Amino acid sequence: MAEDLLLHTTETGDWTLIEVKGEVDLYSAPRLKELIGDLAGGGRSRIAVELEGVEFMDSTGLGVLIGGLKRCREAGGTLALVAPTEPVRKVLSITGLDKVFPIHDTTSEATAGS
Amino acid sequence: MSATGTTERFSIELRADPAYLATARMFAATVARQVGVEEELLDDLKLSVSEACARALASEPNRRLRVVAIRMEDRLQFEVRQGEPGDAAGPGTGVLAAGLSLELITVLFDDAEVTRDVDGAPVVRFSVPTA
Numbered sequence: 001m002a003e004d005l006l007l008h009t010t011e012t013g014d015w016t017l018i019e020v021k022g023e024v025d026l027y028s029a030p031r032l033k034e035l036i037g038d039l040a041g042g043g044r045s046r047i048a049v050e051l052e053g054v055e056f057m058d059s060t061g062l063g064v065l066i067g068g069l070k071r072c073r074e075a076g077g078t079l080a081l082v083a084p085t086e087p088v089r090k091v092l093s094i095t096g097l098d099k100v101f102p103i104h105d106t107t108s109e110a111t112a113g114s
Numbered sequence: 115m116s117a118t119g120t121t122e123r124f125s126i127e128l129r130a131d132p133a134y135l136a137t138a139r140m141f142a143a144t145v146a147r148q149v150g151v152e153e154e155l156l157d158d159l160k161l162s163v164s165e166a167c168a169r170a171l172a173s174e175p176n177r178r179l180r181v182v183a184i185r186m187e188d189r190l191q192f193e194v195r196q197g198e199p200g201d202a203a204g205p206g207t208g209v210l211a212a213g214l215s216l217e218l219i220t221v222l223f224d225d226a227e228v229t230r231d232v233d234g235a236p237v238v239r240f241s242v243p244t245a
Binding site: 001002003023025026027056058059060062063086087090091094095 | 131132133134135136137139157158160161164165168171214215218221222
């Protein structure tokens with residue numbers, strides 16, 4: 001059965017970093033969706049999602065990230081992806097979403113932008 | 115048993131619950147490793163099995179999931195189909211739209227197809243080469 005998705009948030013200035021560990025799929029994605037929604041709705045619209053610990057992400061996970069990017073942009077911010085693993089990079093590439101999201105190798109790079 | 119050689123079947127039936135998608139992925143990867151599918155194909159395989167299961171849950175949340183792996187001469191064919199009516203997904207699991215699922219599977223596996231079972235239920239089928 002599914003293991004829990006681990007979500008840890010840290011605030012640095014205007015940015016909120018979400019460290020994600022585990023597998024993001026139809027079962028676990030709603031928790032990430034809820035967290036991003038709460039942050040964006042609460043004024044934290046510059047979000048960096050660190051994916052170094054995510055070895056699996058399906059289309060539901062992608063949908064959550066797309067929805068999150070949209071919400072953040074509507075609130076004047078953005079949603080960046082940090083250090084996606086090879087499986088996640090592949091699904092981003094297949095869907096063309098690697099051209100939609102800001103993608104960075106480190107959190108420092110992601111949060112350096114305004 | 116096929117005319118040209120031995121055919122082995124492995125199958126698993128799971129509750130209609132997104133919490134069991136990880137189990138479906140693990141099953142697919144375990145069988146694939148056992149029959150010699152290259153390691154570099156396993157990520158694509160797990161994604162496709164998971165997407166097919168999610169698609170089945172989205173279309174018929176009250177039917178159990180059945181994942182079948184059929185070892186053929188030089189390929190391992192996967193079928194994701196709906197099983198018997200069973201317990202519906204538990205509260206709070208939330209079935210989100212899986213609109214991209216089939217598109218992803220067809221990009222990853224050239225022979226991916228969706229057919230209908232004898233009772234009209236959809237079957238997603240694709241295969242990977244074995245060593």
